[in-house]
Amino acid sequence: MNNPLSYSYLLLALSFILAPVMITQTTAQIGMGTTTPNPSSMLDISSSNSGLLVPRMTTAQRTAISTPANSLLVFDTTIRAYFYYDTTITSWVKMASDTDKRNNYKLIKSAADLAPELTAGAGTRYLLTANTLYEINGTVALAAPIEMNNAYIAGRDTNEDILLRSGGVLFTGATGGSIRGLTLSAPGAGGTVFQLTGTPAQNIIFRDCVVASSNSVGTISGFGLVFLSIVQYAGNTNGITYTNISRLLLSNEGWDSNNTGTFETFTGTFDLIQKVGGYSNVIAGRTGMQVTGISAITSDAILKDVVFYGGGTYVVGTSPYAGFNFSKKWTVNSPGLTVENDDVATGNIYITTPATTNFTATGAAGRTKILGTTVSTELFRTTATVNNRIAYDGTKTRKFNIQASFTVDAVGSNKFFTFFIARNGVILTPTAVSTKVIGGGDVRAVSFTGTTTLAPGDFIEVWAQNDSDTTGLIVPFLNLLIN
Numbered sequence: 001m002n003n004p005l006s007y008s009y010l011l012l013a014l015s016f017i018l019a020p021v022m023i024t025q026t027t028a029q030i031g032m033g034t035t036t037p038n039p040s041s042m043l044d045i046s047s048s049n050s051g052l053l054v055p056r057m058t059t060a061q062r063t064a065i066s067t068p069a070n071s072l073l074v075f076d077t078t079i080r081a082y083f084y085y086d087t088t089i090t091s092w093v094k095m096a097s098d099t100d101k102r103n104n105y106k107l108i109k110s111a112a113d114l115a116p117e118l119t120a121g122a123g124t125r126y127l128l129t130a131n132t133l134y135e136i137n138g139t140v141a142l143a144a145p146i147e148m149n150n151a152y153i154a155g156r157d158t159n160e161d162i163l164l165r166s167g168g169v170l171f172t173g174a175t176g177g178s179i180r181g182l183t184l185s186a187p188g189a190g191g192t193v194f195q196l197t198g199t200p201a202q203n204i205i206f207r208d209c210v211v212a213s214s215n216s217v218g219t220i221s222g223f224g225l226v227f228l229s230i231v232q233y234a235g236n237t238n239g240i241t242y243t244n245i246s247r248l249l250l251s252n253e254g255w256d257s258n259n260t261g262t263f264e265t266f267t268g269t270f271d272l273i274q275k276v277g278g279y280s281n282v283i284a285g286r287t288g289m290q291v292t293g294i295s296a297i298t299s300d301a302i303l304k305d306v307v308f309y310g311g312g313t314y315v316v317g318t319s320p321y322a323g324f325n326f327s328k329k330w331t332v333n334s335p336g337l338t339v340e341n342d343d344v345a346t347g348n349i350y351i352t353t354p355a356t357t358n359f360t361a362t363g364a365a366g367r368t369k370i371l372g373t374t375v376s377t378e379l380f381r382t383t384a385t386v387n388n389r390i391a392y393d394g395t396k397t398r399k400f401n402i403q404a405s406f407t408v409d410a411v412g413s414n415k416f417f418t419f420f421i422a423r424n425g426v427i428l429t430p431t432a433v434s435t436k437v438i439g440g441g442d443v444r445a446v447s448f449t450g451t452t453t454l455a456p457g458d459f460i461e462v463w464a465q466n467d468s469d470t471t472g473l474i475v476p477f478l479n480l481l482i483n
Contacts, residue, residue: 104129106134126145128146132151155183156181158183187215191215193217203227205227240265264289271297286313315337348481349480354372356411356472357475359470372387390459392455393456401449402431402481403449417437421450
C-alpha cells in the first residue's frame, strides 16, 4: 500500500460513493433510498421493504437516560410502547396506539357507522351490542330508532355531539342502558325521543344531556330504575310520561319556558319517586307536573328544592286535604309550592253543639271524654271524623304541640273538675288542669298546652273528671289544635 497510484484509486472511489450525500448535505437535507429528499425534511428515508428501527430498551434503561433531549424517541420493551420525552413537562410521554383503546368500543360519526347494528335490528331499528360503548362524534342523523340493549351511548361535547331523528322515534324497545353527554332531538310530526317499555330487571341512566326541539320527549315505563341527572329540556312541544317504575330518580332537571304542554306526567304504580333540585319555568298555558294518574306509591315520594316559577300551573294533583296537591306519601318542599310533609301536619276542631257530659263515678274512676258536636278546620295529614277527636294521618311518627281552650259550666254549683288530654283513650297526666266551677251560668274559661308523640293512626281527645261528685258538666265552647 505504499504505492502512490493505489492511494489515488482509493480516493477516487470514495469520492464517487460519497458524492450524493455530500450534495444533499449542501442543501441541508439527507436522503436515504432517494436522491430527491422532500424539501420539508432534514432526513427523508424511502423504502418499500424496510422500516425505521429506533432504539429499544427496558423501562429502567429509558428512565435512566441522563438529561434526555426534547422529543427523544425510544421503544420501551417492558411496556411495549413508543415514548418520547417532553422537556416542557420534564416527563416521558407514552404514544397512543390501538392497544390503548378500551374494549367493546365503537366510534360513531354518521348513521353509516351503525350499519351492522341496523342489520342486527332487521332493518327496523339499530340494535346496539350489549355492554359496548358507542361514542357519538358530531351530529348523527338516524333513519331508524335505537334499541339500547344495555349498551352505553356517550358524547364528549353535549352541544356538538347530537343524535337526531326527524319525524320518528329516537329510542325504542324494552331494554335499558346508559346515555350521557349528548343532545337528543326528534323534531317533526311523530318525533319522539323516548318510547321505552321495559321490565323491573332493566335500568336506564340518562345524564348530562339536552333534549331539544322535539315533538315529544316521550314515555318511559316498566323499568326497575330510571335515573335522570342534569338534563336540560328546551323547545319541546310535549313533555315526558313516567309509568309503573319501581325507582324513579330525577335530579337537577331544567325545564325552560319554551317547552309547551305538560312537562312531566306520572301515572301508575311506583315504589319511590325522588325529584330533587333544578327548576321548572312554567309560564301561562303550561303545566309543570301532573300526578293525578298515580295509583299507588309503596314507599315514599320526595319533591325537594325544585324551583317552580313563571305563573303557569305548577302542579295538577289530588289530595285528601283541602288546598293541597299530593297524597301523604309525598314530602314536598320546593319554592313556589305549598310545603307538604308530616312535619307540618296540623288539625283543629271546635264545638258547635254543646252537650252535657255525665260521670259514673267521682275522681279518676269516672274519667270520660267531653261530649258535644265538633267540626274541623285546617286539617292536613289529620282527620276528625269523630266528635272531640283529632287523628294523625301521616306516615311517620313525630312529636306534636297540643293547645286546648274551652269554657265550662256545671250542673249544680261549686264543683271541682280536672281536665286532661287523652291519647288513644289514655290520659296524659302532665296535661292536667283543675278548676272550680260555680255553676248556674257562671262559666269559667280554661286552657292548657302540652306535647306528645303520635304515631300514624294515634288520636287526641279532651277528657274530664268530676272531683266533687257525679253531677254533669257542660262545655259551651271548645277549641282543640295540634301542630
